[in-house]
Amino acid sequence: MSAIVSVTNVSKIYKLGKTEVPALRGVSLEIDQGEFLSVAGPSGSGKTTLLNLVGCVDTPTSGSVVVDGKDTTALSERALTSLRLDSIGFIFQSFNLVAVLSVFQNVEFPLLLQGRLGKKERADRVNGLLEAVGLGDHARHRPSELSGGQRQRVAVARALVGRPKLVLADEPTANLDSQTGANIIDLMRDMNRKDGTTFLFSTHDQKVLSHANAVIRIADGQLLGRETVARAG
């Protein structure tokens, strides 16, 4: 299998005034197409930093991050944005839906930015995904009319609608109760199986971890190792 993401000897140092905070220290990592990968580690260990670098919303202080064959350190801000739009889907801890748009419009939003599909194709794709996440009859609702779990399902649909190769999720279950969180992970897992979309998500939750097929352990900005999860069932 070919690597969709390769992180090589990456360091990220945040500057807080005069003091420097090293968030990542010499991290190297390869993610293959179709993986369903979890990042685990204590608070402040650098999970979010790692995801931001892989997600092309931030660039490393040193080292290289190659996503979908492109070296992000060499790309302009505009090119990075285009890369995110076309190749990466995002799921956020606090769902981050656009409050004033309906469920349908939220999911449609990346397609409008891409501007490749006509109205009908967009509608078909959005409705298909809403069916898939179990919200077929909530298309006209506003995010505020949905539960947390439902909102995160909308977010999953939005992340997948542009058919990205990679979906990143930073603690997608942190704002959900454990049962709902587990359901979301299952949903992601289904999508991963169905279209082979690569998933990388971070979590604190041991129960959630058990759903991943591999876990990267991170502590103090350094990779501790990578272990394959023995599937419970």
Add this chain to the structure above:
Amino acid sequence: MASPVGKIRILLGIAGRNLFASRARTAIIGAILLLGTALVVAGSSLVESVDRGMRSSIQGSLGGHLQVYSAASKDELALYGGMGREPLLEPIVDFARVKEALSRVPNVKRVVPMGIDQALVAGGNQLDIGLEKLRADVRFLEGGDRSAELLRRYEAHKSHLRRMISLLWDELQASRALADDQLIRDRKQANEDLARASSPAFWDGFEKDRLGSLEFLENRVAPQAMEGTTTFVRYVGTDIDAFMEAFDRAYVVEGERVPKGQRGILLGKWYAEEYLKLKSARRLDKLKDARDYQRRTIAADAELQRWVKENQSQLNEIQMQLDPLQAEEAVARLQKGLGSSEKELGKLLSELLRTSDADFDHKYRLYYEQLAPLLQLYSIRVGDTITIKAASRSGFINSVNVKVYGFVHFRGLEKSRLAGVMSLLDLMTWRDLYGYLSREQSEEMTALRAAAGTRQVSRENAEAELFGGGGGVEAVSQKAARIDEAAVLADIGGRKKSDDLFDRVYTQEERDRGVALNAAILLRDPSRLRQTQAELEKAAPGLGLKVVDWQKASGLVGQSVSLFRMVLYTAVLIIFAVALVIINNAMVMATLQRVREIGTMRAIGAQRRFVTAMLLVETAAVSLLFGAGGAGLGAFAVWLIRALGGIPAGNDQLYFFFSGPALLPTLGTTSVAISMALVLVVSLISGFYPALIAMKVSPVEAMASDD
């Protein structure tokens, strides 16, 4: 190509929904924009309408499109008067040359010579008229006529005169009570003369020396009655025919136009109403106007009550006019009209003028229908010859006699003092008053005077004397200009001398050759005013002239519209500056609240320009929406004002600005365009900073957890 449409749709959708989601904020911003635009639209429409009204007033009554005057002038031209006095202008020595040169510019239609000044007018004097009648009677008596009819008339005229003098005496005694010692000492001689004239001894001795007594009355008493009836007249010396053609608002309301090329004056009708009319009649008119048009009542208005009181206490002006026979008739008519058995005229008049809201209309009619025909309502009548005195250029008091041919009004400006106070004086008479002599003219004059020896050249026939009546050179003898007031007053009987001058017809050439102070220029195509002004300016320096447009030429009056406009624009500026700050603040706050949303969009793949546009569209949408609404509101206000009859011209100044009794504003397309442009600029400026914030939002913001 689904992308741009879809993107714009989503931008508008997000903007609309955001505006709706934060209704309170939108409402505040909207209200400010709504009122701001409404104010701009309505306000600038009003100012434009005033501008149009005033332009029409000035252009149609005195200003024309452009004006020229000597570049050497100390002051600037001010057609409606400067700061408390007429501006000092250097004369245009040879108007004919100026007219010829300016007429060569193709767009110039007409050049009208002008000279504006103020002068004292000795209004018709009742005592004079009485004396004239008596003198005629005396002449017949001295000639040996002893008919009963003559004697009856003679006695009536004599007793009328005696009564007038005794009324004058009473008046003087009344004013003595108020005057200070110095004034009484100054007036000692006059006082003694009047005392003598009102004494029974004087009248007992009248028959012994009729001519001597008459002379005494004419020389020593009549001048005292004169003072009260002297008024200031503001006039434009002009080629009256050219003036009437050029200024379509001017029309003769009574009498006739001065015959072509002749000397004469058309008195301003407004001036006549205000200054020449019997005070009681004028006050009745004002009362009627206040009651009928301003809906005021005598009962509730202190000013109207004051007019009624003044009317009752100033009966002399009426009584002076009535000789005993007329007085008898007046008593009979008033007894009937008032249903009274009172026999004393004074009491009847007092009763007539004691008007209340209930009987005003009846008494007003009674006054005009029954009493007025017995009276001379205006102290100057069509056909009268009046004496005008003004300070000439050389500083001497100059005086001319001129015949009143009629009264002139300015259409649509009938109640405006600014326009209506103006009288039209023929150019030749004006030049006599102005007293300008060119160097050749004064040399010629000196030579002629030497040839004539020591003989005095009187003012009235100076021209005939000097140039045999046909020279066409305008000149006034410096010697003759040195006329003091006493000489003028003594001169009243001698008006006949100038009759031949009054009948003379001056050719166009004669009228053009000579002095003017300024000239109005009327254009064929007024829309090309600026170009023509530039063309004239090129020609002007060679002639020593300055060219100004009508607005500048009108002086303070023209500047008042600029003042209105400045006030309005300042208000607009303040409103929009406040709007800018408020909108900007509100949008910045809103943007800061949406940092995570913007970050999310950026993370998902929205480019910077998308989120920037999103913010700008939002401000632009709210601005355009409420801006258009405000423009509509302003347009509605303008329409409403029109529908309700306009803004009434509360005073005569406004009458002039509004060019009529009410301002009927029209919606200016430029006002709407300007206001929309302003709103757009304000919204773009106030949306700029929030958009900048949005642009700087990093996609990392999306990851931040809120709690």
